[in-house]
Amino acid sequence: MTGLTQRVITAIIFAVVMIAGIFTSKLTFGILFLVITALCLWEFFTLILKGSKTRKTRRIMGVGLGILPYLEVFLSDMNWIDTPSPLVQLTVLTNLLFLYIIYELIRLSDQPIRHIGAMMTGFIYIGLPYAMLYYIGAQFDGFQPTIIFGMLLLTWTNDTAAYFAGSNFGKHKLFPQVSPKKTWEGSIGGAVGTIIMGAVLSFIFPVLSLNTWLAIAAAVTIFGSIGDLVESMLKRSVGAKDSGTLLPGHGGFLDRFDAFLFLIPFVLMVLLVFGK
């Protein structure tokens, strides 16, 4: 099988699983992103704990801690657990993060600051956004999978339009120290394409108004592009090329979702400010 065939097959399977998971039911939606959260956390800790002697245990603990915000939102929304008050949620999560700090003490870690920092970063950078994603898709206005699908379409449009604009008109480098191939022309092309797609979405998914879809499109093109660069920065600083190998020809899950997860908190801010 050639590299291209492998890439295409992977992309098709990936798209089918994503669309089926998002639209079938709230349960499949919840499970789909639970799995994606866990895989992104796993790859994040694999990456960021590179060279650490006891990476295996800490990676498991990091996935366990980082997935808790998502689990709290998901399980209580499914009525499988009582909905804890925000104060109780905050207290439970803080207690558990502090217990992890104690774990570093007991293990007589040689790099406690690095390990604690990695754990707290994974929790905030991966754990919180996906919990917010579940809230946006299942609770902001009831179960509205089209919002999430729209966010994914916008992210994909941004990537694709930037790629084509950059390939054809790219001259001025955007951020050569972090991502050598990106150009200003590509970014502008991505922004134009994403805003147009935002306008289109307001007709096919009228659950949100035109203004809100346009504001989401703006957040996607700005913070999605930055999120892509942020993951490049993290990989670069540990000397890695891909975050994983789970998606043949496409790197890892974190590589696929780096833009998407980074833009989630900003899209939630847009929704809180603009409403539906």
Place this chain on the structure above:
Amino acid sequence: MTGLTQRVITAIIFAVVMIAGIFTSKLTFGILFLVITALCLWEFFTLILKGSKTRKTRRIMGVGLGILPYLEVFLSDMNWIDTPSPLVQLTVLTNLLFLYIIYELIRLSDQPIRHIGAMMTGFIYIGLPYAMLYYIGAQFDGFQPTIIFGMLLLTWTNDTAAYFAGSNFGKHKLFPQVSPKKTWEGSIGGAVGTIIMGAVLSFIFPVLSLNTWLAIAAAVTIFGSIGDLVESMLKRSVGAKDSGTLLPGHGGFLDRFDAFLFLIPFVLMVLLVFGK
């Protein structure tokens, strides 16, 4: 002035300011711990960013970000700002933490993972506990400064009883790799003294029941002692002896509050489980 005189004078001034601030009014209580939060954050980032080339800017940003949870609770409780919903609070804070990640990208940081980890750790390890402290003292059951004063008395009792028991009966080292002087005998003496003090507090500060005070005393002796070791671990891993020099003869504020800040989330958990 001899070292001892200096220590005693500092201790007296410190105690007077603390007691006056805690009991005078909710405003002085709020300002006192706002200042303490800022100073602890400042020393934390001084310590943890040791050797970083651009420590000054990041330290200011770290204090600014880390103090936000406290400010949100304090200012809305004083009715100086509208009380944001927990979702809005979470979204605003996450957006700002993500903007800090973007700052690391733009600055082309040579150690982005280290800096981001430091920022997230300061936010969770210092920022969240003090916001919880304000909640415990001013909102859990209205303005109840005796709860906070009791927590401080318990922490001080634990230290002092452990010191005397350790000096007189100390034989078996507790955790020689992190804190060479601590002994099991000292810790047991500290626990006994703290539990007795917890019983005493239920008579002089009957705002909480005997059971709740005893559970808080247990949390203080366990997690206060551990918090002390945690800060030793952090200092040890960057090769520092004291966190600062603001309190002559006593080290820095973080050295004074290392046990206290660490036990706050666990005391809040006790209060949520046991009630008044």
